Amino acid sequence: MKFIKFLLLGIVFGIVMTKSEAVSWFRIQEMFRFQAFHMYGIIGTAVTLGVSGVALIKKFNIRDYQGNPIVFSPKDKSVSRYLLGGSIFGLGWALSGACPGPMVVNVGYGHWAMAIVFFFALVGTYLYGVVKNKLPH
């Protein structure tokens, strides 16, 4: 039962991603070609509200539902891993038109081809684990 809230949030996320068309390969192409505001509007709104909300959580020391302090753990400092990893991610994002969340939403929508994309994303994650120590971080 303690997981039901995450199931509901996932359902909302899946519906929002589909109804906003952010799961569409066409929308991702339109974004990378800078030909419409749509995707920038979605991400920009989420980040603007996100920045405000996170600032409020920190300012007022807002606690989570169990009364524990909310901590934001900063990522390790580095440039190479974020730039290189991010670029590889971007290559795949523009090719398949989906990041990991939209992949599974697409499968639910009935686009079975996205199951192949998701499977190979798992393979890619495993490959990273294999060669991780040889990469600049």
Added chain:
Amino acid sequence: MIELLTQPWSWWFSGAMIAATMFFLIFFGQSFGFSSNLKTICSAVGLGKTNKFFDFNWKSQMWNLVFLIGAILGGFLTKQFLSTDAPVQIAQSTIEDLSKLGIGAPESLQPAEIFSLEAMLSLKGFMILAFGGLMVGFGTRYAGGCTSGHAISGLSNLQIPSLIAVIGFFAGGLIMTFLILPLIF
């Protein structure tokens, strides 16, 4: 009301709903980062035995796997009850650019040239799907996050690493869009 739900949702409402999703996850003691699920699944299927990177208590991430199941259900429910399957209304300039690559104007959510069963079962089509997924999966773990973890959660917390990652997302995306896609299609 039903009409309002079945037509595409505006960018501002969708963006606000994504922020709300993130804050609910934070309020429930977790964080918004979808690609962790890829690592978790690798661990859950036993790959931790051969690789230490996947040797961790994946069950602590069960909440995120449940979120993933929900996301699949969300896509399914939209298709069944909230969709008209109308063509995506992308910009005319995008339609023209894509037609030069041999990809027709939208007829539904996704281009048949890439995601139809016929395309999926061709060698070239399969390679496109496989390499796309491979690069997303490899890159997201290398960068330590994806669009949700870096672009939404990370930027909301004003993290410099996330800004660098997002710059990387766009660098890769632009190279694919303008340099590699014309060679593939």
